Amino acid sequence: MKELNVGVLGATGAVGQEMLKILAERNFPVKSLRPLASARSAGKMIRFKGEDVPIAEAREDAFKGLDLVLGAAENDIAQRFAPHIQEAGAVFVDNSSAFRLREDVPLIVPEINPEDAKWHKGIIANPNCTTIVTLVAVAPLAKVSPIETMIASSYQAVSGAGVAGMRELEEEIEAGLKGEPYAPKAFAHPIAYNVIPQIGSEQYLGYTSEEMKMQNEGRKILHLPDMQVSCTCVRVPVLRSHSVSVVLRTREKITVDQARALIAAAPGCKLVDDLTNKVYPMPLDTSDQDLVFVGRIREDLTSDRGLNLWCCGDQIRKGAATNAVQIAELLL
Amino acid sequence: MKELNVGVLGATGAVGQEMLKILAERNFPVKSLRPLASARSAGKMIRFKGEDVPIAEAREDAFKGLDLVLGAAENDIAQRFAPHIQEAGAVFVDNSSAFRLREDVPLIVPEINPEDAKWHKGIIANPNCTTIVTLVAVAPLAKVSPIETMIASSYQAVSGAGVAGMRELEEEIEAGLKGEPYAPKAFAHPIAYNVIPQIGSEQYLGYTSEEMKMQNEGRKILHLPDMQVSCTCVRVPVLRSHSVSVVLRTREKITVDQARALIAAAPGCKLVDDLTNKVYPMPLDTSDQDLVFVGRIREDLTSDRGLNLWCCGDQIRKGAATNAVQIAELLL
Numbered sequence: 001m002k003e004l005n006v007g008v009l010g011a012t013g014a015v016g017q018e019m020l021k022i023l024a025e026r027n028f029p030v031k032s033l034r035p036l037a038s039a040r041s042a043g044k045m046i047r048f049k050g051e052d053v054p055i056a057e058a059r060e061d062a063f064k065g066l067d068l069v070l071g072a073a074e075n076d077i078a079q080r081f082a083p084h085i086q087e088a089g090a091v092f093v094d095n096s097s098a099f100r101l102r103e104d105v106p107l108i109v110p111e112i113n114p115e116d117a118k119w120h121k122g123i124i125a126n127p128n129c130t131t132i133v134t135l136v137a138v139a140p141l142a143k144v145s146p147i148e149t150m151i152a153s154s155y156q157a158v159s160g161a162g163v164a165g166m167r168e169l170e171e172e173i174e175a176g177l178k179g180e181p182y183a184p185k186a187f188a189h190p191i192a193y194n195v196i197p198q199i200g201s202e203q204y205l206g207y208t209s210e211e212m213k214m215q216n217e218g219r220k221i222l223h224l225p226d227m228q229v230s231c232t233c234v235r236v237p238v239l240r241s242h243s244v245s246v247v248l249r250t251r252e253k254i255t256v257d258q259a260r261a262l263i264a265a266a267p268g269c270k271l272v273d274d275l276t277n278k279v280y281p282m283p284l285d286t287s288d289q290d291l292v293f294v295g296r297i298r299e300d301l302t303s304d305r306g307l308n309l310w311c312c313g314d315q316i317r318k319g320a321a322t323n324a325v326q327i328a329e330l331l332l
Numbered sequence: 333m334k335e336l337n338v339g340v341l342g343a344t345g346a347v348g349q350e351m352l353k354i355l356a357e358r359n360f361p362v363k364s365l366r367p368l369a370s371a372r373s374a375g376k377m378i379r380f381k382g383e384d385v386p387i388a389e390a391r392e393d394a395f396k397g398l399d400l401v402l403g404a405a406e407n408d409i410a411q412r413f414a415p416h417i418q419e420a421g422a423v424f425v426d427n428s429s430a431f432r433l434r435e436d437v438p439l440i441v442p443e444i445n446p447e448d449a450k451w452h453k454g455i456i457a458n459p460n461c462t463t464i465v466t467l468v469a470v471a472p473l474a475k476v477s478p479i480e481t482m483i484a485s486s487y488q489a490v491s492g493a494g495v496a497g498m499r500e501l502e503e504e505i506e507a508g509l510k511g512e513p514y515a516p517k518a519f520a521h522p523i524a525y526n527v528i529p530q531i532g533s534e535q536y537l538g539y540t541s542e543e544m545k546m547q548n549e550g551r552k553i554l555h556l557p558d559m560q561v562s563c564t565c566v567r568v569p570v571l572r573s574h575s576v577s578v579v580l581r582t583r584e585k586i587t588v589d590q591a592r593a594l595i596a597a598a599p600g601c602k603l604v605d606d607l608t609n610k611v612y613p614m615p616l617d618t619s620d621q622d623l624v625f626v627g628r629i630r631e632d633l634t635s636d637r638g639l640n641l642w643c644c645g646d647q648i649r650k651g652a653a654t655n656a657v658q659i660a661e662l663l664l
Contacts, residue, residue: 149634153485153577155527155566173505193501193571194616195487197628197642202607206588206630215633228634232577232642234487237569239525245485245564245577249634256538275534284526296529298538301547302481302560302581310529310564 002332003031007066007090009058009081010073011035011046014162015095018321019070024049026325029332036062063088068331070324071095071126086122093124093327095320097209100125100217107220110326111268112139117330124327127221128213129319130154130233134244135221136292136318137311140266141259142222145250148305150229152214152246156199157283159240159315161186169237191237199233208233241283242319243312253305256297263294268318273297281312289314290322334664335363339398339422341390341413342405343367343378346494347427350653351402356381358657361664368394395420400663402656403427403458418454425456425659427652429541432457432549439552442658443600444471449662456659459553460545461651462486462565466576467553468624468650469643472598473591474554477582480637482561484546484578488531489615491572491647493518501569523569531565540565573615574651575644585637588629595626600650605629613644620646622654 006023010016016035023030035046035055042057056062058081063069069085071078071094078096085092099105106116107125109132117124127135134152141147158165164186172192175182182190189196200210215229254262264271272281273295281293292313300306313319338355342348348367355362367378367387374389388394390413395401401417403410403426410428417424431437438448439457441464449456459467466484473479490497496518504524507514514522521528532542547561586594596603604613605627613625624645632638645651 151483151579151632151634153564155487155568174509177506177509188610189614190616193569194614195568195570195575196614197575197577197612198607198610205633206607206628207633208607230579230633230638230640232485232628232640234575234577236487236527237525238527243527243529243566245529245566247483247562275530275538275540278520278530280529282521282526282528284522296538296564300483301537301539301562302483306562308562308564 003029004067005032005034005065006030007034007036007063007069009036009069009071010077011055012037012041013072014159014316015320016072018316019072019324020046020048022317022321022325028325028328034066060084063090066090068093068328070328082123091120091122091124091331093126093324095126095324097128097213099123100127101220107217108327109135109221109323110330111136113221113223114330117327126320126324126327127217128210129160129315130156130210130242130244131214131217132319132323133242133292133311133313134214134246135218136268136313137263137294137309138246138248139222140262140269141248141250141254141307142224144262145252145254146224147222147227148249148251150227150246150248152229152244153232154234155236155238155243156233157238157240157242157315158191158235160199166239169239187235191235193237196235197232199235207231238283239287240314240316241287241312242315243281243283243310245310247300247306247308249303249306254307256299256307259297259307268292269294271295281310283312286312287314288317290318292318335361336399337364337366337397338362339366339368339395339401341368341401341403342409343387344369344373345404346491346648347652348404350648351404351656352378352380354649354653354657360657360660366398392416395422398422400425400660402660414455423452423454423456423663425458425656427458427656429460429545431455432459433552439549440659441467441553441655442662443468445553445555446662449659458652458656458659459549460542461492461647462488462542462574462576463546463549464651464655465574465624465643465645466546466578467550468600468645469595469626469641470578470580471554472594472601473580473582473586473639474556476594477584477586478556479554479559480581480583482559482578482580484561484576485564486566487568487570487575488565489570489572489574489647490523490567492531498571501571519567523567525569528567529564531567570615571619572646572648573619573644574647575613575615575642577642579632579638579640581635581638586639588631588639591629591639600624601626603627613642615644618644618646620649622646622650624650
């Protein structure tokens with residue numbers, strides 16, 4: 001198998017570090033690894049497959065000789081370096097939202113639309129984490145009958161705000177136990193013992209940018225340009241797995257038994273659905289692994305073509321790093 | 333004003349203790365107070381208006397001379413004592429779910445259907461906490477145009493499992509910080525850093541008893557016998573305020589501006605809706621007070637007669653104790 005020279009842009013963040021872990025775990029054919037980060041981290045060492053690899057500064061000329069760059073940085077960084085990554089001849093698999101809706105950029109969940117990798121022009125986008133978790137759960141149903149509408153409420157882990165988000169929840173809880181004040185930095189409000197019904201900034205008719213991603217990215221990934229999605233994204237005091245409560249309506253009726261069978265057979269999904277025995281997906285059980293757990297499947301009581309379900313998946317892994325490495329695997 | 337001899341059944345629980353606090357706070361005309369609890373607590377003292385009042389054992393003959401009994405006990409206790417409360421000539425305002433759907437028992441949220449108190453026959457039921465919080469938010473809209481369907485996902489505080497639930501979250505977090513194991517008792521699964529998508533037991537087509545309450549109790553309170561509700565109830569690591577993400581469809585379209593004006597003017601509601609400035613209802617801000625905060629009001633993107641909103645209210649107060657005392661005030 002061909003071996004690639006691989007760069008990871010934003011290698012010191014939560015997603016970047018997980019990408020290194022997953023490249024090793026999945027035995028991705030890495031000829032050489034080039035971790036890239038800000039000047040602050042340049043020169044430090046980072047572990048990869050038991051060896052210390054020096055971190056290089058992310059600069060415009062830092063991509064020469066690379067075949068593949070996995071992007072784990074913010075939009076502005078991704079936008080700044082994308083032309084230079086392309087100039088260097090590397091394929092850019094980017095986790096930021098900067099390119100996701102561009103017509104010349106495929107947006108891929110490998111279990112759902114791997115064929116879209118074929119028409120890439122140097123950039124492939126990795127979808128939003130909550131969108132990935134939800135779509136892995138509902139795509140097996142959409143393949144049988146198109147999804148017309150979806151109403152989703154999310155329960156999103158603090159890892160969505162990176163290492164800083166996870167540290168903040170832990171520090172805030174410890175400060176509370178000591179009776180000390182704590183000023184939130186990663187989030188706009190306290191997250192310990194609280195939930196915050198805003199993720200992202202105001203974007204469209206009172207919906208946030210995060211909430212609109214499920215409709216906009218979902219349409220592109222599922223090839224359902226008319227799918228309508230009303231989403232409410234909420235941060236909860238959970239460390240790293242996102243959960244989503246979904247009510248979807250398909251063009252034709254899908255029964256609960258059909259849905260269970262479809263999800264049980266679908267790649268990337270694990271059916272975890274036995275309410276009688278208190279068995280259903282939960283964040284603690286779905287952290288640090290790659291499957292999306294799906295349960296609480298039942299008929300929507302407000303429609304004769306609706307289904308209600310609950311899904312959970314690790315935001316850093318399947319919601320970001322694993323999905324990006326899976327996309328890279330499509331390119332081999 | 334007439335003064336009443338008041339009993340509180342289950343006076344030592346989270347809701348019972350809050351009832352005592354609220355009777356005092358609202359200056360309810362209490363001639364005498366009789367706190368009732370299990371034999372284990374009998375004889376102990378409980379504070380009311382700065383005085384120590386002895387707890388009496390809840391027995392069949394314990395209700396003589398009372399005019400009003402506020403029930404804060406489980407269904408089996410409520411059912412066992414209801415006939416004896418009625419025999420004693422007292423009105424029973426009960427917070428359990430035992431009598432809520434009985435045709436001869438009014439089910440009341442005083443801001444919504446106070447007129448139903450008129451036809452009581454000795455028992456008035458206090459609705460489920462999540463149902464109260466949600467209905468206070470949506471009733472102002474339902475008065476303008478009937479709600480046809482409602483899809484709700486809840487974010488419910490551990491106080492719903494009483495004092496034991498609150499203690500469990502705190503103990504579990506402390507055990508985690510010390511690296512000690514912790515065996516959940518109040519909940520079926522760990523709740524620290526987790527969310528649990530089951531409240532109540534399996535009841536109907538895969539929905540739990542808690543989830544069906546919003547439809548069954550909602551229909552009765554709003555006088556909308558055909559309203560269809562799909563609900564997903566989820567426990568989150570929050571101490572005492574419940575939040576609900578709601579998408580409702582009305583018979584006629586209600587605009588976002590109309591909805592905001594209706595909610596701002598409605599009794600029991602506080603409009604807290606300014607996403608631009610990161611202002612919306614949150615559990616920490618709504619605990620230990622009586623209003624239901626409503627925000628994130630926007631058009632449902634899946635329907636032309638739908639609205640999306642987010643509401644929070646204190647589960648122990650407006651969700652239970654305050655609502656019960658407000659019902660008692662209707663009887664004066």
